[in-house]
Amino acid sequence: MRKKGVLWAASRHALIGAVVALGAGLSAVHAVAAPKTDVSIGMAIEPAGLDPTAAAPVAIGQVTWQNIFEGLTTIDRNGEVQPQLAESWEISEDGKTYTFKLRPDVTFHNGVAFDSAVAKFAIDRARGSDSVNPQKRYFASIEAVETPDPSTLVLKLRQPAGSLLYWLGWPSSVMVEPQSADDNKTTPVGTGPFKFVNWAKGASVQLERNPDYWNEEGAAMLEAATFRFINDPQAQAAALQAGDVDAFPEFGAPELMSSFENHETLETVIGNTELKVVAGMNNARTPFSDKRVRQALMMAVDRSMIVDGAWSGFGTPIGSHYTPNDRGYQDMTGVYPYDPEKAKALLAEAGYPDGFSFTIKAPQMAYAQRTSQILQALFAQVGVTMEIETTEFPAKWVADVLKASDYDMTIVAHAEPMDIDIYARDPYYFNYKNPAFNNVLQRIEATSDPAEQEALYGEAQKILAEDVPALFLFVMPKLGVWNKKLNGLWENEPIPSNVLSEVHWEE
Template sequence: MTRSRPRTWLLRLAAALTAVTVAAGCSSAVDQAKQASGAAGGTLVVGTLSDLTPSAIYSQSTTSMTIGRLLYDTLIRYDRATGTPQPAVAKSWTVSPDGRTVTLALRDDVKFHNGRPLTSEDVAYSLKTYASAAAASQLRPAAAAVTAVDTADPHVAVLHLAHPLVNLFDLLEFVLLTDRETPDQLKAGEQFIGTGPFKFAGWQRGQQVRLVRNDDYWNGAPKVEEVDLKVIPDETALLNSVRSGQTNVVVDASVQALTPFRGNDAYTVEPENIWDVNYYIGANVTDPALSHRAVRQAIAYAVDRERILHEVFGDTGSVNSAPWSPDSPAYNQELATRYTRDLTKARDLLTEAGGAPAQPLRLSYNTALAPAKSVAAIVQNNLADIGIKVELEPLDGAALTQTLNSGRSQLWINPHGFGQNSPATLATGAAPFKPEGNLSGYRSADYAALVERVWEQPDPDSAAAHAAYDAYTQLLSDEQFVINLVSTTVTNVYTGSVRGVDWNTYKYLILDKATVK
């Protein structure tokens, strides 16, 4: 079994759960940044294919990735270079020797946009929200492991855990600290009150979201005065908006459509280098046409991953028939390359299953994601080569989510994340994979047991952990209810006047220090 080198931060996370750990406060550096932060002014216009979906704010969605870290804060932030947790609203922390008590020391200068100070009660509220079924959060299992939060001290949140959490810091960077006094207004899309660097100033549904600078932001006022999110649901028109100067930034652009921007000093094309954008074909195993795993394996062998990587993603990334990013401790090269295009195997598997489905299969895809249409077209062409007819169904993000949650889907194209974090985060909570209620309707006692085994590993690079990851990935590889295609990243394009665009490991857009001339 060939493996990649595990990320250092995973080892450090494991150590944090088995011993007392203290994170340096770094308050002096933050305070210096706050004093040095000047206001360069201007409006930064971000073009996006997708409108806001307030109900999706707690999940890793287009909405959370676009506005999550503009309006809200998180408790910690991973250093993307080293993978180590860094202070944010939590300025320091300790973990008890048994891993079941986590004490978070909170900054005392963090305020919500309405002027109310953030306290430990707000941390308790946010964690409870993410633990609820209504939030539909991929980190729900981790949040639900927080059985109680001691809020006696307004600037100290003591988390009591049902069991040690190997993905504790995944949770602390994922959870957005939302206002406990306005949940109904958030759900309705009327108010988005956080403690982040920008304040919500208005939403014209289907057209534009307006955010203004938070001059009282604890980490220093942002450089720009305003951020406008401009909704342009057609990719060609979206990229033309950058050329015409209507927008300054487009996030998650199709790599194949960015050729005219490359080598042009008027623009910056930048991949985010977070290799958790794993495009896949989802299969509804409760549909009679897809209930036989040999049919799903036939689809996996028929797909031309090399073509998808080259034509759609410009060779940015790697072909991958497993869910893990190449830098994950769970990555196994043999399983990642098991399914290469082999039409003979694909046809033999269809014969084993009794032949190709008699009726065309419906292949849905998310029109809010620029590459999805091209991936769907290649898959449609590939499956025709083994006698499977496919009809494409383009849906906007909200409609696709509704279709998947309804169980009416057959096949779909979508990306999943979490392959770069603790393996427990993907296995326990990511929508395509979670053992209860995953998008494919796949249920198995063996699968649930393997998920539990992955979650129980305190050291992510131990022999026991690798054995657990391999067993889990082997089952996924055999069952193919998630047919992984490629691991890639988000690629952005900016006008040459834009500087300082950043993001976290969940691809939440960060514009605290961004400037535009």
């Protein structure tokens, strides 16, 4: 009996140990299976600052817009205007008075309350004489900002602005408050679902969940997020394969997309964007001041070759500064289709029977370098010699091209949605001046009738297609690569962004 008791006790202890071990194993499995609460997002370009109201590069908004900063309105994933810090609005019959009802109980990350006085500060700052807002012109129609009470904001306009609600949803229109506004370039403070934590220059920006976010339904589902900056496409692919980043919403190497097919943990997602790749010409500089030269160069370009060679067949050719996603889009690629013989004849008519030479300032990004090399070969076929000068983007390009207009030709992907109006800006780096085009844009803003606006956008597209102030090449798709268990990222990009409020991991 004693031996049996000893054996039974030993067996009992063994059984208990096995159960404990099994429980520990199950706990470990459960711990492994638990969804992550943070995310690492890869980006090719590091922003030069973190205040989208102070500088134009889209990378700023891709980190901060809808994550840290919010506006009176916002643009949703379908490109539609939605209420945000303004919960509703009324527009007067003459289209010149906008009355906004602001949301109550909204605070900035530093505890300052958002109200009409703060909104007035933000808008006056954007439209003031010393404003550095990259979209300052969009506020030019505002004559006065009134604050009848803390929850009511009234904008008085000089003339109707049919796109005002849309513009107010842009990164450049986000709400900032007086105490922190001057420091937003390095330590941004907004009202959004994430708070700024740290910026390790050259490496990453870290955000954390805002526990006091005003919108319970729209609160962040993640506890933390990190944006990692990896310029080299091969390094981007390696970081994804190694799991060092969870997602690259804009993967920079289309030729490597096939390497992720049937991947165990990663998936590829191809969406659309507003990224219009154009080779801008200095219309104020000879020979590009001659419309015939610009038209000839357009006919020297085989857009399908550009798409295949520069972006591995991913992309949609365009004939004007407009994308198929935009309302009122018309296909203008047939206005000056690829025809090298006609191009040579037109160059001869313009006084260049033996061609000419010039330099293109091309940013270091892969699409710009590859496209430039193909353009170089295509232009050579019509007797035109083009030298390629690699120009660091954004700093050097902004200084030389955007600000100084010191260039012959350049190439860049314009990311702002519905930005056909850039050809009416004075000054702007194209140095294109056409009163008829400007008149069409003025008529667009003078009406709020969508059908009339779309017809006028069609007129604007046609003018640009015929005048060729830039070589209109193609629209880049959004090539996304991310973890299969990561949900909530935007497939398409109606506005440059990495909105994280709905991002979460599968359980």
